[in-house]
Amino acid sequence: MELKQNVALSALKGYKNTVIGVIPEDWVVTRLGDVLKIRHGKSQKEVEVINGKYPILGTGGIMGATNTYLYNKQSVLIGRKGTIDKPRFMDTPFWTVDTLFYSEIFENAIPKYLFYNFLLIDWYSHNEASGVPSLNASKIENIKIPMPSTKEEQKSIAQVLTDTDNLIQTIEQKLSKKRNIKQGAMQQLLTPKKDWEVKKLPDVCWFQEGPGLRNWQFTKNGMKVINVTNLVNGYLNLDKTDRHISMKEFENMYKHFEIDENDIVMASSGNSYSKVAVVRKQDLRLLMNTSVIRFKPINGLDYNYLLIFLKSNTFKDQIDLLITGGAQPNFGPFHLNKIDIFLPPTKNEQTKIATILKDMDNEIEQLEEKLSKYKLLKQGLMQNLLTGKIRLV
Structure with missing residues (x-):
């Protein structure tokens, strides 16, 4: 099937089976070539200028600027070579280089409708190269x-998705x-003041690195083990952990590595090093692997102040100067x-600083959740609107 769809409507009145799945009876199966013409980009060497009016586009985005456009109408762009799965919609004049196709869209189609269809196409299933991905x-x-x-x-569907x-x-x-x-x-609140105290982290924080478990030790059940891949957006994601x-x-060897509720856990290796997550009650019971370190405040350190510090550039900048390893x-x-x-001179001041930053974190988390919901909504709308499962007329 050309589109990623799993619509099961064949038994409903007003729908029909086609080679690309079930669609409304009054819809048609159309070749892209019947509604657009794929055009090749060109070298930018002769047209590129420093402060041009129009963007020069490649598969990775804007590469430069020009005062000469290659096309000045609405168009759907798709990579010819390299990144082939990131369609782009343009409604202002542009220039594309040779690695990026653009399209000349015919009068019988709404350009934005075609763009949203491009987003649903599994482009890698059309890849023609064994090395660098390429489209024809x-x-x-x-x-x-x-x-x-x-x-x-078409226009109604495109408008809903655009909104x-x-x-x-x-x-x-x-x-x-x-x-x-x-x-x-954070920069302002965590910048040391004259009356602040400087301490070494182990003076106010207990930490422990996970044991060096080996693949042969893993089983299909028992005590769940986490690693850096489980640290997602400030919490643990255990959905795919096996x-x-x-x-x-x-019980015999690793009981003292069991994670507790409210432990702050941090990735200590790989590209995700210094990523932080908080352990919740529903996550338990858990055991750390060697790439994870857990932290607990001691000697009067405020918990949230420690959490903010471990997330801060003040901490990461120091780690960057000390870490070993290249890639x-x-x-x-x-x-x-x-x-x-x-540290501020009193725990009360630590708490005030942490509360301000924690409230900001909460606002950011709420927006992140809202963003995730709208992205899921958009994906569902595309699947339903572009296959006719939901009709707007």
């Missing part, structure tokens, strides 16, 4: 999609603004023993 213009034009019989319905995209963009802009505000607040060790082995950086207790933490 004629093969693209032979792809079949479902089309409403009227441009009015949803606009909502997503608004949330993303708010989220970016909130993150920038929080970053500035690593365990036997309860007997856990796969690593750190452990040896490095953490050398970390400085800057």
